[in-house]
Amino acid sequence: xxxxxxxxxxxxxxxxxxxxxxxxxxxxxxxxxxxxxxxxxxxxxxxxxxxxxxxxxxxxxxxxxxxxxxxxxxxxxxxxxxxxxxxxxxxxxxxxxxxxxxxxxxxxxxxxxxxxxxxxxxxxxxxxxxxxxxxxxxxxxxxxxxxxxxxxxxxxx
Amino acid sequence: xxxxxxxxxxxxxxxxxxxxxxxxxxxxxxxxxxxxxxxxxxxxxxxxxxxxxxxxxxxxxxxxxxxxxxxxxxxxxxxxxxxxxxxxxxxxxxxxxxxxxxxxxxxxxxxxxxxxxxxxxxxxxxxxxxxxxxxxxxxxxxxxxxxxxxxxxxxxxxxxxxxxxxxxxxxxxxxxxxxxxxxxxxxxxxxxxxxxxxxxxxxxxxxxxxxxxxxxxxxxxxxxxxxxxxxxxxxxxxxxxxxxxxxxxxxxxxxxxxxxxxxxxxxxxxxxxxxxxxxxxxxxxx
Numbered sequence: 211x212x213x214x215x216x217x218x219x220x221x222x223x224x225x226x227x228x229x230x231x232x233x234x235x236x237x238x239x240x241x242x243x244x245x246x247x248x249x250x251x252x253x254x255x256x257x258x259x260x261x262x263x264x265x266x267x268x269x270x271x272x273x274x275x276x277x278x279x280x281x282x283x284x285x286x287x288x289x290x291x292x293x294x295x296x297x298x299x300x301x302x303x304x305x306x307x308x309x310x311x312x313x314x315x316x317x318x319x320x321x322x323x324x325x326x327x328x329x330x331x332x333x334x335x336x337x338x339x340x341x342x343x344x345x346x347x348x349x350x351x352x353x354x355x356x357x358x359x360x361x362x363x364x365x366x367x
Numbered sequence: 368x369x370x371x372x373x374x375x376x377x378x379x380x381x382x383x384x385x386x387x388x389x390x391x392x393x394x395x396x397x398x399x400x401x402x403x404x405x406x407x408x409x410x411x412x413x414x415x416x417x418x419x420x421x422x423x424x425x426x427x428x429x430x431x432x433x434x435x436x437x438x439x440x441x442x443x444x445x446x447x448x449x450x451x452x453x454x455x456x457x458x459x460x461x462x463x464x465x466x467x468x469x470x471x472x473x474x475x476x477x478x479x480x481x482x483x484x485x486x487x488x489x490x491x492x493x494x495x496x497x498x499x500x501x502x503x504x505x506x507x508x509x510x511x512x513x514x515x516x517x518x519x520x521x522x523x524x525x526x527x528x529x530x531x532x533x534x535x536x537x538x539x540x541x542x543x544x545x546x547x548x549x550x551x552x553x554x555x556x557x558x559x560x561x562x563x564x565x566x567x568x569x570x571x572x573x574x575x576x577x578x579x580x581x582x583x584x585x586x587x588x589x590x591x592x593x594x595x596x597x598x599x600x601x602x603x604x605x606x607x608x609x610x611x612x613x614x615x616x617x618x619x620x621x622x623x624x625x626x627x628x629x630x631x632x633x634x635x636x637x638x639x640x641x642x643x644x645x646x647x648x649x650x651x652x653x
Binding site: 275 | 467
């Protein structure tokens with residue numbers, strides 16, 4: 211089996227794996243990073259969102275063969291940062307979390323947005339999270355959380 | 368389980384394509400879904416896979432003599448962020464999927480997938496785009512309307528790779544793109560329409576119209592475009608109803624899980640009427 215060298219949340223890994231295996235499965239099964247969720251498995255729901263080399267991707271769509279040398283950030287990495295803590299607090303205060311299954315992916319999309327655009331409008335926030343489905347909250351409170359994180363975290367991104 | 372390769376150059380990729388018949392894998396957003404059968408299982412591809420999205424030769428979006436070249440591995444996000452890309456193409460691309468998928472998906476993949484509902488394809492028809500196809504033997508350039516031959520069918524030879532999308536210099540003075548889908552994000556098109564026109568004084572110098580998801584391939588009629596080109600706006604107004612009737616015979620949609628033939632036909636013709644009568648013919652004196 212070929213070896214893929216990549217880093218996850220700042221730690222280097224060498225994984226012997228079929229290059230067609232999904233990044234999602236390596237993160238959850240090999241590295242036990244279960245903050246990454248599998249929802250639809252076909253790129254529609256965003257629950258498996260991670261940052262790959264700084265951009266938001268659906269890890270269910272990413273085979274390991276495209277991860278050589280990549281730097282991956284998962285929800286477990288994000289939550290240890292000041293930015294991640296700001297997003298978590300803002301979501302909590304906004305009532306943005308109900309069952310919580312979509313939340314890690316929503317937060318990854320929020321981080322990706324704020325890295326590009328630290329002061330988004332409501333429309334920009336909705337566009338940035340448009341690939342993430344939530345079946346509980348109706349989205350408004352999640353968008354409130356994104357905008358609150360941007361406001362609280364001024365200067366962080 | 369199939370073999371997979373990660374070529375380090377375009378040359379090596381063309382060798383793998385010729386010798387192993389390897390299936391090019393760029394963003395993977397279609398391939399990871401089409402051959403998936405069970406959560407966590409390796410997708411069952413019919414041929415060996417070769418990853419090409421990292422190849423430097425396939426990444427740039429750059430100006431060339433006759434227009435713009437978009438590398439086959441450039442992501443849709445890179446297309447949206449480029450200052451060089453015509454606005455109508457950006458308007459089409461931003462309706463595709465959502466940011467996470469656009470960070471991986473490519474125009475070349477959308478083209479090679481050859482769905483009649485491919486949103487970037489519809490805009491590329493209206494821009495008169497071409498595709499560069501390379502093999503070990505050389506290269507050829509085909510207009511996109513010749514390259515795509517049917518639903519899911521293209522003229523890509525077994526040893527070829529689509530390496531670039533060529534968008535001729537765009538001199539349109541007005542454009543229109545509309546996608547009709549069930550929701551704004553992550554929806555496949557019920558239908559789409561792209562139109563560009565160049566008007567100088569009161570003359571329609573150039574017009575191109577493409578309608579997606581209403582026939583086995585995107586509908587574009589060079590003959591009908593030529594009938595309008597070079598005429599004054601008032602002359603075009605005089606033949607507009609006749610032109611619309613002729614387009615009506617070309618719009619032959621089907622019923623499927625996303626929409627009905629009747630809905631597609633009516634909305635496509637309304638959008639076409641809006642573009643022609645409501646936009647192009649209102650430009651007089653511009």
